[in-house]
Structures are given as C-alpha cells and as structure tokens.
Amino acid sequence: xxxxxxxxxxxxxxxxxxxxxxxxxxxxxxxxxxxxxxxxxxxxxxxxxxxxxxxxxxxxxxxxxxxxxxxxxxxxxxxxxxxxxxxxxxxxxxxxxxxxxxxxxxxxxxxxxxxxxxxxxxxxxxxxxxxxxxxxxxxxxxxxxxxxxxxxxxxxxxxxxxxxxxxxxxxxxxxxxxxxxxxxxxxxxxxxxxxxxxxxxxxxxxxxxxxxxxxxxxxxxxxxxxxxxxxxxxxxxxxxxxxxxxxxxxxxxxxxxxxxxxxxxxxxxxxxxxxxxxxxxxxxxxxxxxxxxxxxxxxxxxxxxxxxxxxxx
Amino acid sequence: xxxxxxxxxxxxxxxxxxxxxxxxxxxxxxxxxxxxxxxxxxxxxxxxxxxxxxxxxxxxxxxxxxxxxxxxxxxxxxxxxxxxxxxxxxxxxxxxxxxxxxxxxxxxxxxxxxxxxxxxxxxxxxxxxxxxxxxxxxxxxxxxxxxxxxxxxxxxxxxxxxxxxxxxxxxxxxxxxxxxxxxxxxxxxxxxxxxxxxxxxxxxxxxxxxxxxxxxxxxxxxxxxxxxxxxxxxxxxxxxxxxxxxxxxxxxxxxxxxxxxxxxxxxxxxxxxxxxxxxxxxxxxxxxxxxxxxxxxxxxxxxxxxxxxxxxxxxxxxxxxxxxxxxxxxxxxxxxxxxxxxxxxxxxxxxxxxxxxxxxxxxxxxxxxxxxxxxxxxxxxxxxxxxxxxxxxxxxxxxxxxxxxxxxxxxxxxxxxxxxxxxxxxx
Numbered sequence: 001x002x003x004x005x006x007x008x009x010x011x012x013x014x015x016x017x018x019x020x021x022x023x024x025x026x027x028x029x030x031x032x033x034x035x036x037x038x039x040x041x042x043x044x045x046x047x048x049x050x051x052x053x054x055x056x057x058x059x060x061x062x063x064x065x066x067x068x069x070x071x072x073x074x075x076x077x078x079x080x081x082x083x084x085x086x087x088x089x090x091x092x093x094x095x096x097x098x099x100x101x102x103x104x105x106x107x108x109x110x111x112x113x114x115x116x117x118x119x120x121x122x123x124x125x126x127x128x129x130x131x132x133x134x135x136x137x138x139x140x141x142x143x144x145x146x147x148x149x150x151x152x153x154x155x156x157x158x159x160x161x162x163x164x165x166x167x168x169x170x171x172x173x174x175x176x177x178x179x180x181x182x183x184x185x186x187x188x189x190x191x192x193x194x195x196x197x198x199x200x201x202x203x204x205x206x207x208x209x210x211x212x213x214x215x216x217x218x219x220x221x222x223x224x225x226x227x228x229x230x231x232x233x234x235x236x237x238x239x240x241x242x243x244x245x246x247x248x249x250x251x252x253x254x255x256x257x258x259x260x261x262x263x264x265x266x267x268x269x270x271x272x273x274x275x276x277x278x279x280x281x282x283x284x285x286x287x288x289x290x291x292x293x294x295x296x297x298x299x300x301x302x303x304x305x306x307x308x309x310x311x312x313x
Numbered sequence: 314x315x316x317x318x319x320x321x322x323x324x325x326x327x328x329x330x331x332x333x334x335x336x337x338x339x340x341x342x343x344x345x346x347x348x349x350x351x352x353x354x355x356x357x358x359x360x361x362x363x364x365x366x367x368x369x370x371x372x373x374x375x376x377x378x379x380x381x382x383x384x385x386x387x388x389x390x391x392x393x394x395x396x397x398x399x400x401x402x403x404x405x406x407x408x409x410x411x412x413x414x415x416x417x418x419x420x421x422x423x424x425x426x427x428x429x430x431x432x433x434x435x436x437x438x439x440x441x442x443x444x445x446x447x448x449x450x451x452x453x454x455x456x457x458x459x460x461x462x463x464x465x466x467x468x469x470x471x472x473x474x475x476x477x478x479x480x481x482x483x484x485x486x487x488x489x490x491x492x493x494x495x496x497x498x499x500x501x502x503x504x505x506x507x508x509x510x511x512x513x514x515x516x517x518x519x520x521x522x523x524x525x526x527x528x529x530x531x532x533x534x535x536x537x538x539x540x541x542x543x544x545x546x547x548x549x550x551x552x553x554x555x556x557x558x559x560x561x562x563x564x565x566x567x568x569x570x571x572x573x574x575x576x577x578x579x580x581x582x583x584x585x586x587x588x589x590x591x592x593x594x595x596x597x598x599x600x601x602x603x604x605x606x607x608x609x610x611x612x613x614x615x616x617x618x619x620x621x622x623x624x625x626x627x628x629x630x631x632x633x634x635x636x637x638x639x640x641x642x643x644x645x646x647x648x649x650x651x652x653x654x655x656x657x658x659x660x661x662x663x664x665x666x667x668x669x670x671x672x673x674x675x676x677x678x679x680x681x682x683x684x685x686x687x688x689x690x691x692x693x694x695x696x697x698x699x700x701x702x703x704x705x706x707x708x709x710x711x712x713x714x715x716x717x718x719x720x721x722x723x724x725x726x727x728x729x730x731x732x733x734x735x736x737x738x739x740x
C-alpha cells in the first residue's frame with residue numbers, strides 16, 4: 001500500500017480515485033496469497049470489534065465479511081434485522097447511538113434504502129463499510145469483481161465489459177460501472193429498456209438492448225440477478241421471455257470473445273438470467289473465484305480502514 | 314405447377330412510392346411483379362388482362378381491422394372478411410388482438426397467420442396484445458410475440474389507460490424496434506358515452522364523450538414517447554386538437570405516427586341523427602370542424618395512413634337503443650371508394666390518396682409491399698376511379714353489413730384484386 005486511503009469509510013466507489021482502487025486491489029492480491037497459504041494475520045485487528053449490521057438478508061456477503069474479520073483477528077458480531085431492536089421501531093439513528101455505546105470499530109452495513117450507510121456514517125464513531133445500500137452501491141462487490149477480472153485478464157484498462165440484465169435495480173451494476181470506467185475499461189450495459197435506468201449513458205457506458213450486439217467482442221460478461229419482483233411489477237413480461245432475449249446461453253455468449261469470462265454476483269437464477277451450462281462451465285465461469293476474491297477484498301478493506309483507526313487512536 | 318404469367322395491359326399505372334402515374338402494362342410472374350412500363354408485350358403463353366384504361370395500383374395495406382374470428386364468428390369469419398377485403402382491393406390486413414381469446418400468446422399469432430394463408434387472398438398480419446389479455450395491466454411478451462410474427466402491439470379498441478403501463482410498453486417495445494398502437498381516448502372520460510359531447514348529443518339526449526378525451530391521451534402518450542424514446546402510433550385520430558399535438562410531436566422529431574379511418578373524413582356527427590346506430594363508432598363521429606381538420610392533416614402528411622378501422626357487428630348488436638348499441642362500422646369494402654371521394658372533392662391527389670392506403674402504411678410496418686416495383690410481390694388492385702355505385706347494407710361483400718356509409722353514393726369501383734399474382738377478385 002503506497003498511499004494512505006483518504007476516507008474514513010467505504011461508502012461508494014463513485015469518487016474513489018484510480019490510485020486508491022489500484023492500491024486496494026494490490027493489497028487484496030496479497031490477501032489472496034495469504035489465504036491460499038492457509039495462514040492468518042490475527043494480530044492485525046486484535047481487540048477491534050466488527051459488527052455486521054444487516055437490514056437485508058444476505059448469506060454470502062455477511063459470511064464473507066465475517067471470515068475476513070476473523071482472519072484478521074477482529075471480534076465479529078452479526079446483527080441481523082430479525083433479531084434487532086429495529087424491528088421494535090428503533091430508528092436508524094437510534095441504532096447509531098446504541099452502536100457508539102458499544103465501542104464498535106468497524107461497521108459493515110447492508111440496508112434496503114439507498115444512502116442509509118451514509119446516514120449512519122455521520123452518526124457513528126466506527127468506520128462504516130457499505131455492504132450494499134438499496135439500488136445505490138455495493139463497493140466491495142465491485143472491488144472483488146475487479147480483482148477477479150484482473151487476475152484473469154491481467155488488467156482492467158482497455159477491456160470491454162458487458163454488464164447484463166436488471167441494471168435499473170442493481171447496486172452491483174452501479175459500483176462496477178464506477179469502478180471499471182474509473183479504471184478505463186469500456187463498459188456496456190445490456191438489457192431491456194425497462195430495466196435500464198434513465199440517462200444511463202451519462203455514467204460513461206454504452207447502452208444496448210440486443211444481447212448479441214452488447215456482447216460482441218466483450219472480454220468480460222457480467223450477469224446480474226433478475227428478481228422475481230421485477231416480473232410482478234410488470235417490468236419484464238415473463239421469465240421465459242427474459243431468458244430467451246437476455247438470458248446468457250452459449251449461443252449469445254458466442255458473440256463475446258472466445259476467451260471471455262462470465263461473472264455473476266450470486267445468487268443465480270438458473271434458467272432466468274443464466275443457463276446452467278454456462279454457469280457451471282469451468283472454462284468460462286469465474287463465479288466460484290469471485291467468492292474467494294470476496295474474502296480477500298474485504299480483508300484489504302478492513303485492513304485499510306483499521307489503519308485509519310490506529311492513526312486516530 | 315408454376316402459375317401462368319399475367320400481363321395487365323392498357324392500365325394507368327399508379328405507384329405512390331415513386332410518384333409513377335403513367336399508362337402502361339404490368340407483368341406478373343411467379344407471384345411477383347416481373348416488369349412494368351409502357352409498351353410491354355405479353356410473353357408467350359401469358360394470360361392478358363385488358364385494363365381498358367383503369368387504374369392499377371399496389372394492393373391496399375389496411376393498418377387496422379378487427380375480425381369476428383376468433384370468438385365472434387356469428388358476426389364474421391376470417392373467410393368472410395377475406396372476401397370483403399378482396400372486393401375492397403385490400404391485400405394486406407392488420408388485425409386487432411382484442412378478440413376472444415385475446416392474441417397475447419405466440420401460438421395464437423401463428424394461428425392467425427396460418428388462417429390468413431389459408432384464405433389465399435389476403436395476408437393477415439396480427440397485432441399482438443400490448444398487455445396480457447388486453448387488460449391494460451402487465452405488458453405482454455413482445456419479444457416472443459414478435460418472433461411469432463406479430464406486426465406490432467396494441468390493445469385494439471381498448472385504450473391503455475394506465476400511464477405507467479403505457480410507459481413500460483413504449484419503453485419495452487423500443488428494445489424490439491416495434492411500436493405500440495393506442496386507441497387514443499382517455500377511458501375515464503369515455504366511460505358510458507355514446508356520442509361526442511355537444512349540441513347534437515344534448516338534443517338527442519345521449520351521454521357524451523368530450524372530444525378532448527382524445528387530445529388528453531394523445532398529449533400524455535407523446536410525453537411518454539418523449540421520455541422513453543418509444544414509438545407510439547395513434548389509431549383512428551379524429552379531432553383537430555389531437556392532430557395539432559401529433560403535428561407538433563412530429564416536428565419535434567419524436568417517434569409518433571397516426572392513422573385515421575374513412576368515417577372521420579367523410580362523415581360528421583350529424584350521421585347519427587335519427588339515432589342511426591350504424592353510425593355509432595368508437596371514437597364517435599365528430600363535429601364538422603374536426604372532420605375538416607382530419608382532411609387537412611391527410612393533405613399535409615400529419616396522418617400516416619388511412620385504415621379501414623373495420624369492426625364487424627351483426628343486427629343484434631345494432632338494433633338497440635343508441636346508447637346500448639355496439640359501436641363500430643364495417644369498412645373493408647368501402648375503404649378505397651370513400652378515400653377516393655376526397656380525390657373527387659379535390660382535397661387530395663390520386664397519388665396522395667393511394668400513398669395513404671399503400672406505401673405509407675407498408676413503410677410504417679416495414680413490409681416489402683405497397684409498391685409497384687420489379688421484384689415486389691404482385692399484390693395489386695385494379696379500379697375505375699369514377700364508376701359510381703351505392704353502398705347498401707345487406708348487399709356488401711362478406712358477412713358484416715354494418716356500414717356507416719349505408720346509402721352513400723360513391724365513385725370508384727374495384728375491378729380486380731391480385732394477391733401474390735393470383736387473381737382473388739373480379740376475374
């Protein structure tokens with residue numbers, strides 16, 4: 001790590017300068033090696049308290065942060081909404097007061113409302129990590145995706161990345177768009193017009209509605225989860241139509257480069273946005289690797305934010 | 314067995330797409346136009362049809378017709394509609410999906426196309442439902458329906474009233490390069506109405522629909538076309554206010570098109586006097602000033618096509634007190650002649666009138682028909698522009714007899730119709 005990370009929290013990718021992204025990825029790379037060696041660094045966050053505050057259900061992300069925290073020696077506490085006092089009517093800011101009283105150092109927050117982690121960050125003494133807020137951002141997902149791409153392709157710059165599916169509701173898409181465009185990749189978003197947000201092109205991406213056109217010569221195909229609620233809300237007429245036109249199968253993937261990798265943030269809807277034959281193809285799918293990179297990236301983020309805590313101590 | 318060549322000789326060739334209006338002959342070979350022009354001789358073995366100076370134009374492309382089949386075969390079958398279409402010079406017929414069952418499934422689209430092929434005389438191009446069941450709530454499977462052959466999307470005689478649904482439909486349609494055709498009538502203002510609100514409706518004691526119901530929905534959908542980039546097509550536009558907004562939207566460069574139907578430039582609301590239910594239409598006939606605005610919009614290009622807006626009804630539908638009678642008029646057999654009345658009145662040139670019935674609707678639909686060109690399908694209509702006849706309900710071709718033009722004297726008679734080179738009327 002050559003540069004001091006300039007923020008107290010990690011709330012968004014948007015606004016993060018390229019050198020800090022590169023540094024985080026470098027550091028994460030070292031944690032990949034550490035994890036693969038089977039060693040830990042339990043002294044790094046010893047005595048620190050990490051709270052996973054999840055207002056939305058999550059298995060993958062919460063577990064990933066939990067493992068990351070434990071490998072660095074933090075005391076990890078999981079608070080999920082089902083067991084918290086939030087269900088009893090406590091407001092977000094009441095929660096902040098409670099957390100401050102508990103001397104929490106690192107607070108990982110997932111919330112259904114865009115901007116909720118930012119609001120909490122103004123009121124808590126802990127460093128806040130956004131683990132997904134509404135349809136705004138999911139910064140550690142973008143970092144782990146970037147790390148996965150970089151390990152497979154050797155770089156981010158100049159790559160063509162097609163992000164496909166429900167862009168409108170995807171915080172993963174937004175964080176990835178910000179990160180990849182910041183690192184000079186060419187980003188395309190592909191999906192039905194009803195699932196592309198207004199003025200998407202203003203985010204620096206190319207918009208496609210035809211999957212084959214959008215995937216043409218892509219280096220990376222990033223699929224997003226299509227939630228059943230989108231059908232109920234009438235944004236897509238049916239899952240069979242979605243799969244026919246925007247589901248990733250081998251025929252559509254043939255438009256991408258022969259060595260294009262396929263990514264998915266999980267959990268997958270097989271037969272809706274992705275064909276199992278693709279999802280399980282070890283030659284194309286890096287979905288398993290993404291999960292591995294998730295732990296390393298989160299260790300790097302905790303490490304960097306804890307340095308700030310040490311400085312301020 | 315290959316078809317014999319046919320030479321239609323001694324004709325006035327009219328091709329609005331190229332502006333051709335010249336005497337000559339046209340040679341049909343293997344279902345396509347092999348050649349056309351002056352001094353064309355009949356190849357050996359060809360059958361020659363002497364047009365005796367009559368007009369030969371592309372077969373009409375009717376952008377909008379409801380058929381009785383499926384679901385209301387007592388009013389009309391596809392076979393009887395095909396007879397009426399052939400007699401009217403129509404070779405391509407776009408049919409509405411608000412039938413029973415509604416055409417909202419790919420298999421139904423394919424069924425209708427096959428039923429059209431079975432007639433041998435007219436291409437049926439089904440619209441598919443814009444919303445499931447034409448119920449106005451969830452958008453239908455545009456992609457799968459389009460692959461099955463749906464020509465575009467609409468809920469037929471039902472307006473898509475919910476703004477969010479219309480927005481989604483326009484947005485989603487854009488991804489497939491297709492359009493949504495709207496019945497432009499704000500449903501909450503039209504509910505229960507039987508005639509255009511005004512002095513006549515007041516005198517007759519009929520519940521009125523304000524003419525503004527049309528402009529209100531047109532204005533809204535133009536705004537939705539603007540934010541979605543989608544293409545909205547307004548069917549049977551009938552008021553000056555709506556046409557003004559469409560004209561402005563086109564000038565703005567929005568993807569907005571429209572059609573009208575013969576009743577709206579040939580009749581006004583006085584046609585419903587004496588409670589004539591055959592003149593009960595949807596949208597209802599308008600004031601004379603609106604009729605004149607429709608004529609002006611035909612002339613200046615604001616209106617992209619003239620459609621028959623055919624709606625078959627039987628006697629039981631119409632022999633009712635006016636407000637209870639079904640709206641809708643038969644229009645296939647009279648489409649050409651009522652349009653030619655605008656030519657005889659000096660409002661349109663013959664080529665302009667034919668353009669609105671052939672090349673322009675074909676272009677809107679992206680079809681290779683509607684023109685006299687070498688290699689194009691030999692879909693043709695031969696007509697005498699001046700020959701007089703009288704519309705008589707009960708004596709019209711096909712089953713549906715509910716013509717709003719009953720009793721109208723017209724000039725312009727179809728003499729022959731060819732579909733893909735085969736003579737399907739007037740032989």
